[in-house]
Amino acid sequence: MTGRGGARPRGLATFHPASLAAGVLVCGLLAAAAYLRFSRLGFALMEGDQSVILGMALRFVRGGPLPLIGIKSSAGIMMPPLAEYLLAVPLFIRQEAMAAVVFNALLGFLAVVACLWFTTRLAGLRAGLIAALLFAVSPWAVHYSRFFWNQNFVPPFSTLLLGSLLLYFAAPRRHPLLLALSLLWLAAAIQLHLAALALIVTVGLIFLLLVRALSLRHLALGVALAVLLFLPYLWYIRITSLTELRAMLSALGGQSAYLNTAAFLHIRDLITGNGLLESAMAWKGAVWPWYFLAPLEGWLFLACAVYAGLYLLLGGWRGISRREPAPLSAAFAILLLWMVVPGLFYLRHTVYLQNYYFIYTYPAPYVLIGLVVDHALKGLASLLRPRLALWRRGALAAANLLLLGPILAIGLWQFHIAEVRMDLQEAGVLHQRQAQEMDRLSRALRRVTTAHPGCGAIVISGGHAAETSPFGLLRDLSGADVRFVQDGRGLIVPEGCAIYLDTTPGAWLQSRLTGLTELTAEEVRSGNERWRFFLKEAGPSGCCDEGSGPVxxxxxxxxxxxxxxxxxxxxxxxxxxxxxxxxxxxxxxxxxxxxxxxxxxxxxxxxxxxxxxxxxxxxxxxxxxxxxxxxxxxxxxxxxxxxxxxxxxxxxxxxxxxxxxxxxxxxxxxxxxxxxxx
Structure with missing residues (x-):
């Protein structure tokens, strides 16, 4: 299994499909990845966080100030603004929620393309196809590619980061600029979700392990690029007198902490996608019952990690410390650190962990599987090739079937479950607030306010302000004067006319609107919900008489x-x-x-x-x-x-x-x- 410690796996050095079969495989894989990310995108999730970050980007696009910060994280820390800058790109073209959804899907698709390209360049087409196939159909990777959120932008940058490091340390011809770019991609991943701070430790250990191969000049350039990307956020920290920095340190080292292996469980779930399927029993019951494939993928990854670890322990480690590292040794070391360090980093944690806290591990597990399976098959073929008798051919075919068969089955099944999920969303079985509905609602609000000039809009929802309402984006999308009230908690009744948009089934506010407003003909349906518009004419209303004067x-x-x-x-x-x-x-x-x-x-x-x-x-x-x-x-x-x-x-x-x-x-x-x- 070890061979020579620094031996490079045989295969294509660059990706140039030499046969029709190779071209068909590549095109088919990319078509599948595109289908799972772009098909029926109107069902994309659209809730409060999506409204907030898209609203910030919209205000910037419409001439507002450059955002210095983004949304507040679950740990109470203000996020850096890179997500808003990214969302501004599609909004400059079309100012609708669906533009942002399509842009996020495009980045997710390009991450698969990048994974295919750099893995193929590293180890050959077979390794690239295995890694890209598993990444393309990965349930959680597909899920996070189909709606926008801060952390959903992480996989494209973690893919670029991993690819840059692998190509710099483990490719036949490396370009020093890749080292500088790797720090830029690292800074981007951290900006998009602060849980990616674990990557600083990961990348630091990689640099320490492969220190003789580093170019200090390009390392300094990378640091400069990273600082440049962080400049708006650093300026915000400066003008807030380091308050945000203290909040970040407090969140990272808070007094109330958990000590457990939840991080590793989340990483495993990101690999297999089993937790996503288990989240909706109607979905699980509608798919082919090949449930054993989810744990099988987990065991396949574990076996590949053990293989890579043994390869390094049994001699491969000698190739790491050279000025020109042994490619396979360097690749295995990088990938193992990528998967192990984040789990160790979050053994002690002060916040409740979610699986997207580790979304930056993509696509490392699939690249590791691709490299190990390819290396094992090449080694077996090399062993059997000198005297290729019939039984040897049979043994080689059996080995290919044993290793590639489960991977193809996993790919087919995961493609199927993603397709079934879209079918259930289309049928209304798996309903959630959708980006296409938000765009329809904003267009309806524009029509009503245009028909009643001078009337402001008051949105009744689950939040009392744009920042807390799942419909907060209407303030920015519609272009109307929009205020918000929380169902069952409050109501604003202006002296002038007003358009009320009721998005809730609450009886308390409905009773207040009765006699105060008239129902308009405009409404938007969302599953079993009806979002209706009410008109209040200008002038005094019977709801709020002053009586003898203020109390x-x-x-x-x-x-x-x-x-x-x-x-x-x-x-x-x-x-x-x-x-x-x-x-x-x-x-x-x-x-x-x-x-x-x-x-x-x-x-x-x-x-x-x-x-x-x-x-x-x-x-x-x-x-x-x-x-x-x-x-x-x-x-x-x-x-x-x-x-x-x-x-x-x-x-x-x-x-x-x-x-x-x-x-x-x-x-x-x-x-x-x-x-x-x-």
């Missing part, structure tokens, strides 16, 4: 007009508090939250509370009426006696309360009695 007024211009109390005033009960307000002046860009306190009067103790945005106060304009709804829980051990509900506002940034114009900062609005329990 209370705060220094920021907000007036409380009326309160409505309902619910259960009993232990373990819930008090529903609906407040009707008026903005006598625009409160400005400051974000205020409302507090609603339940106070035990005999001793003045705060027993319970619910705070929240109610409505997003920067949306409020002079003359707007608005409604907030809060649910105050009554503790099970609440003492009997008299209670008072007090309300007010505070700045979300400084947490300072807004004073009442008449003094104080908390307005008592109701007194309740909690009877003693008999």
């Amino acid at each position: 209370g007024e705060w220094a920021n211009g907000l007036q409380l007009l009326e309160r409505q109390l309902s619910g259960s005033v009993a232990p373990s009960g819930t008090v529903e508090l609906v407040l009707i307000w008026r903005a006598s002046g625009a409160p400005g860009p400051q974000v205020y939250h409302f507090f609603n306190h339940l106070v035990h009067l005999p001793d003045g103790r705060l027993i319970s509370q619910e705070d929240g945005p109610g409505v997003h106060t920067p949306y409020l304009r002079e003359g707007d009426r608005f409604i907030t709804r809060f649910l105050i829980p009554v503790p099970a051990d609440a003492p009997a006696g008299s209670y008072e509900i007090r309300v007010g506002l505070y700045s979300l940034q400084s947490l300072e309360r807004v004073p009442l114009t008449g003094g104080g900062d908390a307005l008592p609005i109701a007194t309740l009695e909690l009877p003693a329990q008999g």
Whole structure:
């Protein structure tokens, strides 16, 4: 198995298909990869994160400032802005969500092309076809290629990074510029998802292991390119006085940490795709029951990793420390480090790990399988070729069938399950909010607002602001004046006319819209959902009468007009508090939250509370009426006696309360009695 430690595997040095069969195989593979990534892309997932990053890119494309940061990560860290820069490319051509979806699919397809090219150049066409086939049909790789998200842009750059390193250290003719470019691709992968910081350790160990082959001049050039790519984010860190850097270090080394092998389980799942199929039983039940192929692929990878490890241990390691490293030894060392280091890096972790935290391992497992299978078959052929008797031919054919047969079966089955998933999405069985629906909705909103000039739009959804609503992208796509309210939590009623887009089945806001608005003819259907448009004419409405005047007024211009109390005033009960307000002046860009306190009067103790945005106060304009709804829980051990509900506002940034114009900062609005329990 070892042969000579530095022996280069025989095969094509460059990719020039010499036969019709080779050309057909390559074209067929690329056609399959393209089909799985571009077919029926309208079903692409479109939720809150997609809305936020595409909205940032759209504002830049329309003449806004260059983004210095991107979306906030799940660890609470502001991401670098490379994803927004990438999304700007298709948006300069067409300002629709589907343009971004197609662009992401294109990058995913090009990653497969790059994998085929550099693996073929490294070890020959057979190795390239094996690696590219497994990458092309990989369930998770296909999944992340079919909708855009920060981390979904990582595989193209991790592919370029891996290819650059392999071609620099393990190819017959290496170009020093590949070393510099590898650091650029590394910087890009980290910008797109900070979990790729593990690649710094991986690449650092690769450089340390192959230090004699490094070109310091091109290494310095690579560092300069990486810093250049990070300049906007570094500028942001500077102007925020290193706050973001401290947040990043805190997230990476937080006090509450887990110690387990979850990282390796996620890496295995990315290789096999089994977790994706298990996520929808309707999908799993509709595919060919070849479920054994998923664990088989995992065992195939493990066997190849052991093969590569033994190759290095049994003599291959000697070829690593040369100025001109032994190609196969260098390739195996790079690929093993690529797969092992991230798992070790995240043995201790402070956040709940997801499989996309390791998406940068693509396409290393498939390249390793391609190189090992190709090397084993070439070694066997070399062993049997001197006296190619009939039984030797049979043994060689059996070996090819044994190694290549399962790979072809895996490829066929994974292509099939991706096709079935698209069929189920088309049939509405696997329904999710889709990019094509967002584009249809934005076009419908433009039509309604064009038909009613001067009317702003208010979107009722699951988020109170564009940044928290799954429909936040409408603010940027539609070109209309769009505000957002959260279903069941608040409603804005402007003095002028307004278009309400209701995307929820919530009964509370529906009851408020009744009598206030008229249903328009425009609607968009999404599966079993109906997104409907309502028109409120200009002028006073019956929902928010001022009565005898405001109950209370705060220094920021907000007036409380009326309160409505309902619910259960009993232990373990819930008090529903609906407040009707008026903005006598625009409160400005400051974000205020409302507090609603339940106070035990005999001793003045705060027993319970619910705070929240109610409505997003920067949306409020002079003359707007608005409604907030809060649910105050009554503790099970609440003492009997008299209670008072007090309300007010505070700045979300400084947490300072807004004073009442008449003094104080908390307005008592109701007194309740909690009877003693008999």
